[in-house]
Amino acid sequence: MSENIIARAEQITKVYPGTVALNKVDFNIYEGKVNVLIGENGAGKSTLMKILAGVEQATSGRIILKGQEIKPRNPRDAEELGIGIIYQELNLFPNLNVSENIFISHERTVGGLVIDHRSQENKAKELLKRLEQPINPKTLVSNLRIGQQQIVEIAKVLALEVQILIMDEPTSALSNAEVEVLFRVIRELKAQGVSIVYISHKLEELMQIGDYITILRDGNLIAEAPMEGIDLKWIVDNMVGRDASKIYEPAAHDIGKVILSVRNLTLPAPHGKDNILDDVSLDLREGEIVGLYGLMGAGRTELFECLMGLHPYYATEMTLDGKKLRSHVVSNRIEQGIMLVPEDRQREGLVQTLSIHDNMILASLQRYLARLLSLNTKKEKDAVGQYVHDLSIKLSNTRNLISSLSGGNQQKVVVGKALLTNPRVLLMDEPTRGIDVGAKEEIFNIMVQLAQQGLGILFVSTELKEVLAISDRIVVMSKGRVIREFNRDEATEQALVEASAVGHGVDVAQ
């Protein structure tokens, strides 16, 4: 077995203030094979990969490449050693064009001074062709949709011609067709002897592409095995450390009267002809969980933003408990009982410079006023403590910076912040994005519990199975319009996909 191990991380330990991210982890990279790395959020996958790619340095342990110990101090070192990485987050310059992005810091030059744009563009075209994306290399990255940007990110690493390629959730923004292309490219790379480390939360995907599988949990290596003879249950059990029920069955909750009612909501596009939201009407009842399904650009996020009062929309009716939602001020909407859990934790959900406590309390500060307009610290502390407990947020001290928590726990803080405003309606935009199976289930449980308490929950997800698992009712949107509503018992994957493609001119029969 050892002769085809091209690189090996031995006894890697990484300590951050407040947490041990990795605890004496061994990790093998097999020549010309794909080793998939999985684990719950906060298991240490990304940290391990960042250490291999020179972005971070291990507290202890060593990395052996072809029998020699290496110490990459930065990504450039790692690249020179033949290790490339595609990060979980996009790292592109929106103000530069595609070929400039692909060759950033590796510019092809004439005489070492002037950029050889033609050569770069030709090579870029070649790479994009290989990825079956007919993108003009001169297009500004800001004009590409997210999936295409992801492709550019992949092309960027391919241009480096590395021996070891680390992919940290490369498919999170890709369509099924694009994922297929990526897998084909991965197989080509394997045939050329490139070794690949692949991180993803999508288990089926891992089964499909992996040769070996490595599982981390809480910073510890749990298992490593060849993919042959392994099934989903084994993976999930090892990942979560307990038996996870396969299909989520929400607990019973009573559905009451209508709380949120929207009629003819229209949001014009600032420059384009098509409305971003076109004549959207929907109701949400007490204790009801409504899933909002649609492709990118369906207008789901914009609908939420309108409900929070962010855009200059038009609607004939928008009421909460019979009272009009009129003022276009977020704080008034929150006061009236509507609260958003945004899609992007880092950019929209959390303030990184603040503590866990301050983040959680941010939307409900007015509730803790004591004399002289000052805050009642004890009351605040109790409220935060209550939700830390209720949501079982894993932390050592609420005064630590929010960044000391793992993704799933950060998400719970965002949820806690929303709940502290005592909402009637909770809008959740991709509440399970980028979090692991275990945390997903916890978030589902929380949603059901809230429904049992009589909250109305409107949530967006791009994962069909999730929408089907937890929704009492599903609203499908496409191109800014509500296409169809499904009750829980009449919804099927096929029907949802078909409805979501209306107006896209795409043949969805696969």
Add this chain to the structure above:
Amino acid sequence: MIKAKNDMSVADPSQITQRSGLAILGKILVSMRAFIALFLLLGYFAIINDSFLTQSNLVILTKQVAINAILGIGMTFVILTGGIDLSVGSIVGLAGMVAGALINEGLILEIFGIVVYFNVWIIIAITLIVGMFIGLANGVIITRFNVAPFIATLGMLYVARGLALLSANGATFPNLVGSPELGNTGFPELGAGSLLGLPYSVWIMIFLTILAVFIARKTPFGRQVYAIGGNERAAQLSGVRVKRITLLTYVISGFCSAMVGLIIASQLVAAHPATGETFELNAIAAVVLGGTSLAGGRGTVFGTIIGAFVIGVLRNGMVLEGLSSFLQIIITGVVIILAVVIDQLQVRLQQR
């Protein structure tokens, strides 16, 4: 289940604490660096110069510090939101001229053909309101017209200075004592008077510091200022009225500037239109020395006060030592750069 999880996460950090007690001591020292620098400076000048610790010198010192510290308080709020206020020095000059004009010439109401003279309290109030109004203008330009704070307040730096010069055609309002028959005497008392041996300006600094620390730490406004500086979008989605809060920080800064303008005009018993030039830079220096990040979201009011004292003690000590004033300027600059370098080191330490 939940309990087990919590136990685990608590156990881990304690291990770290034991292992790196020295590192934590280092961190505490770094986080108290402004304090330590201040005490080292105080100790150093006290030893090498006998007249440094005399009461008269300390009073002069704190009076100088008060000017910069009061400006720094307003500037801290602005910088915490991620903004900057370059107009404070000009507001200082303009405020002095407003007060000077109201005392010496009164408010001329041409329509009615009369001149109204106010008593000193009302003059102080009007001047402070003028300062807040200029701050409000800054805030409106920045939040409603989306002009970068640097540009908006740079423009205001010129506008307010121009207004100050225009108000008396570039001349000074001298001898701001008022006259008994107009009922507007007593203005010089603000700069000359003292309570329990401390000049009024120092009391104002102490009062404003306590108030500002309270506002920053204990009020929703304060928390929201930090949130805006840390992540404006997240703050907005949490219901923080980003524009209103940001605007208010400039009003606070305008208020502080006008207060300083009043203090200086009163101390000099005259209002000169060039008063306050480059004060904005001193205030920013105090804020930065105090550990506030120019990117916003991180810093404290108290740090700014310490920063103002560091600058003040350094200058005062160097003057007593008879150091060339040119050399003083260089040393001040080096200290500021050094402070930011150490600040960056601290950020890196925290990330470890």
